[in-house]
Amino acid sequence: MAGRRYDPDRRERLIDAAIRVVGRKGIAGLTHRSVAAEADVPLGSTTYHFATLDELLVAALRRLNEGFAAAVGAGIAPAGPDDGGEAPDLAEELARQLGRWLAGDPSGDRTGVELEYELYLAALRRPALRPVAAEWCEAVTALLARRTDPRTARALVALMDGLSLQVLLTGAPYDPGYVADVLRRVLTGAGPPVPPEGG
Amino acid sequence: MAGRRYDPDRRERLIDAAIRVVGRKGIAGLTHRSVAAEADVPLGSTTYHFATLDELLVAALRRLNEGFAAAVGAGIAPAGPDDGGEAPDLAEELARQLGRWLAGDPSGDRTGVELEYELYLAALRRPALRPVAAEWCEAVTALLARRTDPRTARALVALMDGLSLQVLLTGAPYDPGYVADVLRRVLTGAGPPVPPEGG
Amino acid sequence: MAGRRYDPDRRERLIDAAIRVVGRKGIAGLTHRSVAAEADVPLGSTTYHFATLDELLVAALRRLNEGFAAAVGAGIAPAGPDDGGEAPDLAEELARQLGRWLAGDPSGDRTGVELEYELYLAALRRPALRPVAAEWCEAVTALLARRTDPRTARALVALMDGLSLQVLLTGAPYDPGYVADVLRRVLTGAGPPVPPEGG
Amino acid sequence: MAGRRYDPDRRERLIDAAIRVVGRKGIAGLTHRSVAAEADVPLGSTTYHFATLDELLVAALRRLNEGFAAAVGAGIAPAGPDDGGEAPDLAEELARQLGRWLAGDPSGDRTGVELEYELYLAALRRPALRPVAAEWCEAVTALLARRTDPRTARALVALMDGLSLQVLLTGAPYDPGYVADVLRRVLTGAGPPVPPEGG
DNA sequence: AATGAATGAGCATTCATTCAT
């Protein structure tokens, strides 16, 4: 913690530390001090790299988004070349995927979804986060739109958000069959998927 | 602020004040002090009536629920005696209602929905709020179940939550036609409404 | 510094401490911490009694005013019953008095005038101090008006302020003969003193 | 803000920036950072050119003096060759001039006088500024001495300072008739003006 | 039952300064 001059990517380490802190203590527990301690960095260093906590929050949410989009992208295969207007098993794939996320890390800290939702929902009161939240929303919608039309994709995202929150907020058990069922209803009458670029 | 000894419904006034404070400054701005000032009550009085802020938060969310359930109940008429398995215009009614809530109070403070969602979503990190959030969710679901079946009702609530959050978090405009459309899809194939008690 | 609950007139002690701190380190050195240390009182106590530093500054300047007005009043005897339109030796009395103030306390800390002027002049940038500065100005003017007319009194105050500042700001030596001379010029053609109340 | 290597009059630009900063935020708001930002110059550059803030303050006050002396000189014409011992309208000229300064710039920032007085009065606590304050005082006195004798000039300066401060500190309205009156009294019995050099 | 006073911990932020480049 002393004399450690010259430390490139300290900025990145601070973002990582911020994510861990939020995971452990929530956004309310994210302070310059807690981040500094978590990153093992002098206090002044946090304000040097991120003048305000909002800046740090934005960076954290953005990094989370990248990781999340990658995860979703890996889980949701794009539509095959000869798919009809609607992917046959998308509803079930999504329901299964959602179940995996919500089950989460059984170990100590909060699960990934909870952390992610906390940051995402923080945009409600923090305008600075709004653009990042919008990016996240659009990114996931775009991924799903590879298997259905954009309007349907957006509705799927909303429904999955709503169902996840019901589980997270009320402690209700997750029922994959039920979720697949209602997702399927939204997929009913969906248009053709967005063709991949260059197609 | 002084000498106001006998004051039987001070407790209620504190809850009202707490709601106003959260509306104006967010949950992060809810402190014993801010509530005391808002309610024009000595500081010690707040800790006396609500030992912790969580207690106050629970009371506030519960009060909000009551008002909200009443509003929803008034907006969503129960199914008539000879309705078929599904109310013909429920989707549009809900979309319109949602639009009204999201448009909100154009005056100073935050709109009602934003306030309500902030408290509701706070349950993510505050276990004490979880039971109240569950109550809220069940109450609204039950109201909608008077026009469709419970599983569908729960999905409608989730979808409306998700769509509302998209609007609130990303600043996207609200499109009632789109919302009615996707709500209608969820209503597709819904079962019969829950018969009124005693029916 | 510990366990000293119940300490009435702690508020007064804080004001005294603030005056000593400003005397020693200037307004720039007046911080909640420095006052707390000087008064041997916990830090939180300073913000409890004076929510902002401006409040403390106002209280300090006001207290200083009282003492100063008393000192001036003692030094400047009111006009005798049969005085003509102008007190014969007022100019010299004032010049002598001014010399005594500017000579000040040869010991360590800043002299009283310097301290007083620093707080008084701070009103230039701190609107909160303005009313107190105005009070001070009027009080001294009223005292002098007992020996001459109010317009002349106000000018005497201005001239004495200006001459004092020349000494304090530029380090020029104080020349009582010169000061008496120019004060006398202002007194030339002055009207009758303000009659004492009830006279 | 980057790569601006060759920049010969950066020093001057920093002084200008410092004056603007003091005008906007007061001496207390003058920091290396605020100057750097105002001058659009890297932070390190300010400490490089002015090791301490006092140095910068001295430079700023000195520059202000030059401009002010020029303004006064332009406003106060020297005595004509056949003037009697006393300039007939000097009192009124000065009163009018003072009124113009105190009215100041009606636009956003602080008026020029306020800024100038703040820096001038700062000498009270900052010995480094004392010589510059003395220069200012002497310069203005010398200018006025071209229309009256030096002792009287010095008193005029003191009286004008005192009257200006009354207006600035207490918010009292400026009354040019009154000011001319009392200035005239000081001019009463003044000696002959200082003859121009070489006269 | 109720409350004014008190206090220790903590927070976001700002800053002068140092130093390696």
Next chain:
DNA sequence: TATGAATGAATGCTCATTCAT
């Protein structure tokens, strides 16, 4: 010669909580 990065100290202020009344 300049400067971006870094840092330790400090500041004003807020707060939950305690306690004596």
